[in-house]
Amino acid sequence: xxxxxxxxxxxxxxxxxxxxxxxxxxxxxxxxxxxxxxxxxxxxxxxxxxxxxxxxxxxxxxxxxxxxxxxxxxxxxxxxxxxxxxxxxxxxxxxxxxxxxxxxxxxxxxxxxxxxxxxxxxxxxxxxxxxxxxxxxxxxxxxxxxxxxxxxxxxxxxxxxxxxxxxxxxxxxxxxxxxxxxxxxxx
Amino acid sequence: xxxxxxxxxxxxxxxxxxxxxxxxxxxxxxxxxxxxxxxxxxxxxxxxxxxxxxxxxxxxxxxxxxxxxxxxxxxxxxxxxxxxxxxxxxxxxxxxxxxxxxxxxxxxxxxxxxxxxxxxxxxxxxxxxxxxxxxxxxxxxxxxxxxxxxxxxxxxxxxxxxxxxxxxxxxxxxxxxxxxxxxxxxxxxxxxxxxxxxxxxxxxxxxxxxxxxxxxxxxxxxxxxxxxxxxxxxxxxxxxxxxxxxxxxxxxxxxxxxxxxxxxxxxxxxxxxxxxxxxxxxxxxxxxxxxxxxxxxxxxxxxxxxxxxxxxxxxxxxxxxxxxxxxxxxxxxxxxxxxxxxxxxxxxxxxxxxxxxxxxxxxxxxxxxxxxxxxxxxxxxxxxxxxxxxxxxxxxxxxxxxxxxxxxxxxxxxxxxxxxxxxxxxxxxxxxxxxxxxxxxxxxxxxxxxxxxxxxxxxx
Numbered sequence: 250x251x252x253x254x255x256x257x258x259x260x261x262x263x264x265x266x267x268x269x270x271x272x273x274x275x276x277x278x279x280x281x282x283x284x285x286x287x288x289x290x291x292x293x294x295x296x297x298x299x300x301x302x303x304x305x306x307x308x309x310x311x312x313x314x315x316x317x318x319x320x321x322x323x324x325x326x327x328x329x330x331x332x333x334x335x336x337x338x339x340x341x342x343x344x345x346x347x348x349x350x351x352x353x354x355x356x357x358x359x360x361x362x363x364x365x366x367x368x369x370x371x372x373x374x375x376x377x378x379x380x381x382x383x384x385x386x387x388x389x390x391x392x393x394x395x396x397x398x399x400x401x402x403x404x405x406x407x408x409x410x411x412x413x414x415x416x417x418x419x420x421x422x423x424x425x426x427x428x429x430x431x432x433x434x435x436x
Numbered sequence: 437x438x439x440x441x442x443x444x445x446x447x448x449x450x451x452x453x454x455x456x457x458x459x460x461x462x463x464x465x466x467x468x469x470x471x472x473x474x475x476x477x478x479x480x481x482x483x484x485x486x487x488x489x490x491x492x493x494x495x496x497x498x499x500x501x502x503x504x505x506x507x508x509x510x511x512x513x514x515x516x517x518x519x520x521x522x523x524x525x526x527x528x529x530x531x532x533x534x535x536x537x538x539x540x541x542x543x544x545x546x547x548x549x550x551x552x553x554x555x556x557x558x559x560x561x562x563x564x565x566x567x568x569x570x571x572x573x574x575x576x577x578x579x580x581x582x583x584x585x586x587x588x589x590x591x592x593x594x595x596x597x598x599x600x601x602x603x604x605x606x607x608x609x610x611x612x613x614x615x616x617x618x619x620x621x622x623x624x625x626x627x628x629x630x631x632x633x634x635x636x637x638x639x640x641x642x643x644x645x646x647x648x649x650x651x652x653x654x655x656x657x658x659x660x661x662x663x664x665x666x667x668x669x670x671x672x673x674x675x676x677x678x679x680x681x682x683x684x685x686x687x688x689x690x691x692x693x694x695x696x697x698x699x700x701x702x703x704x705x706x707x708x709x710x711x712x713x714x715x716x717x718x719x720x721x722x723x724x725x726x727x728x729x730x731x732x733x734x735x736x737x738x739x740x741x742x743x744x745x746x747x748x749x750x751x752x753x754x755x756x757x758x759x760x761x762x763x764x765x766x767x768x769x770x771x772x773x774x775x776x777x778x779x780x781x782x783x784x785x786x787x788x789x790x791x792x793x794x795x796x797x798x799x800x801x802x803x804x805x806x807x808x809x810x811x812x813x814x815x816x817x818x819x820x821x822x823x824x825x826x827x828x829x830x831x832x833x834x835x836x837x838x839x840x841x842x843x844x845x846x847x848x849x850x851x852x853x854x855x856x857x858x859x860x861x862x863x864x865x866x867x868x869x870x871x872x873x874x875x876x877x878x879x880x881x882x883x884x885x886x887x888x889x890x891x892x893x894x895x896x
Binding site for chain 1: 447448450451453454456458459465466468469472477479482484485486487488493494508510511513514517526527528547548549551553554559560561574575576577578579580582583586587588589591593595625626629630656659661679680682688691723725744745747748751841842843860862863864865868
């Protein structure tokens with residue numbers, strides 16, 4: 250994935266709570282077997298019905314519990330492909346948050362008030378290393394796990410990092426702890 | 437003193453924040469890009485013997501016998517891609533046409549590959565279902581699917597722990613589905629975020645495995661990372677004799693008996709709920725947390741405290757075409773769907789069949805029953821349940837996710853209103869413009885007969 254360090258620019262706003270991944274990318278687009286090209290289907294029903302308008306700015310400010318529901322990574326793929334590099338919200342669903350960090354789309358948690366301030370400011374600068382969002386209303390801090398930050402800043406592939414540690418996996422398997430479970434190939 | 441979660445987590449830590457995965461369930465929708473990633477990087481599957489696949493989301497439930505016969509081109513490509521990927525990487529697969537095919541969260545427990553103490557993942561948020569066996573089970577995204585295929589491990593931040601203790605017993609006609617809907621209604625759609633949740637108390641201990649699975653299944657609808665229930669005799673009895681049950685079963689049971697939370701272990705959050713106060717529940721809005729007792733009326737957004745809740749409720753009612761103050765029992769239905777990884781097991785079908793036996797589906801309603809797996813279907817047919825449903829006017833279909841998510845031909849038409857035993861009432865979930873009300877199998881069955889919601893406790 251592409252390294253991310255500073256994200257700067259205009260802000261798009263989706264002021265709704267509990268936006269689920271079925272809305273972000275409706276199920277009919279999950280039939281594709283590719284990883285790219287989902288941006289044009291982002292919020293397919295809401296945008297086509299004229300219910301919402303979204304500009305492909307670098308930053309999206311969203312409501313609480315953003316990305317709830319299905320684990321489909323197609324949702325972060327669509328948001329990133331549409332043009333967003335960061336999403337600011339008062340809270341995220343766990344799986345969605347994790348999925349974003351795997352592809353270099355920054356999810357950052359700010360308070361409701363801070364999210365509103367960034368939305369009103371209309372533009373912002375996010376510094377991943379400093380863990381800050383700066384806008385006309387002030388400087389707001391967010392938190393990101395150190396190992397996630399390291400991966401985001403350097404654009405590192407999780408799998409590559411884990412495989413560097415393959416010896417630990419071998420050692421774990423050698424203890425026999427992994428061998429109690431069912432053997433699917435014996436079914 | 438440790439919680440069950442602590443014990444499973446700690447026994448699977450390969451290194452700090454790296455967790456070993458005992459079972460990886462794979463389906464056609466969230467895996468193709470992961471297999472592509474492996475090929476691009478020249479990586480293999482580390483433990484095909486801890487991986488199993490089925491086709492469920494996309495499959496038609498009309499009796500199509502093989503992937504190549506699926507009419508929808510994109511669905512066909514996706515299922516055929518799964519079959520090819522599994523063949524290339526040596527992963528066992530039960531695809532369309534197999535007698536073991538079914539919804540991934542139904543076939544795992546059915547085959548006995550879901551066992552206490554395991555870590556289980558799948559590229560599907562309802563993986564929490566398997567926690568009913570005292571396993572740590574959760575949904576992952578496609579990048580993580582690729583990670584598990586390549587390493588059999590997952591990078592994870594340790595979640596917080598929550599215990600929900602249910603005192604008392606569920607009343608007559610009140611089911612595990614009602615218990616979990618009431619719980620989500622109370623805690624909210626984000627109420628369990630960041631937590632592995634253990635369900636405990638007498639009302640849980642007295643449940644069958646299917647009931648426990650229904651509860652753990654919907655943990656994700658309150659944002660929970662995982663739902664878990666301590667394994668006990670009911671659990672052991674379920675696993676015993678299944679295709680993949682441990683050879684030395686007694687030794688396995690000995691290990692499993694050590695799993696339950698130690699007395700005095702502490703949780704980050706404790707919640708207490710009186711199970712005897714729970715009624716049959718029906719959702720009225722577009723999140724599973726928008727739920728009321730069947731005897732209640734559609735809530736009035738104007739009476740809600742927070743502006744955000746008010747706005748969400750207004751939007752939901754407008755989408756659902758419902759007026760505040762309308763009694764839930766006067767809401768009329770067009771469709772009834774009995775199925776999904778939440779409620780499509782043989783016990784669910786037996787409960788629904790007992791309600792419809794000898795009756796007729798209302799003329800205004802189209803009812804569908806979709807068994808969770810080919811094995812459930814076969815058992816139901818041996819017991820004559822298919823005949824009960826058919827003669828009542830229900831469609832009796834083949835196994836799959838069906839109308840839970842509308843990725844296959846089973847969908848709601850624009851504006852249709854459906855009583856559904858599935859897990860999500862999101863906008864458009866069952867079809868664009870479709871309106872979903874989540875209920876238990878009994879409540880869905882009775883609603884099909886009456887053409888509107890009824891309180892199953894008064895209904896005979």
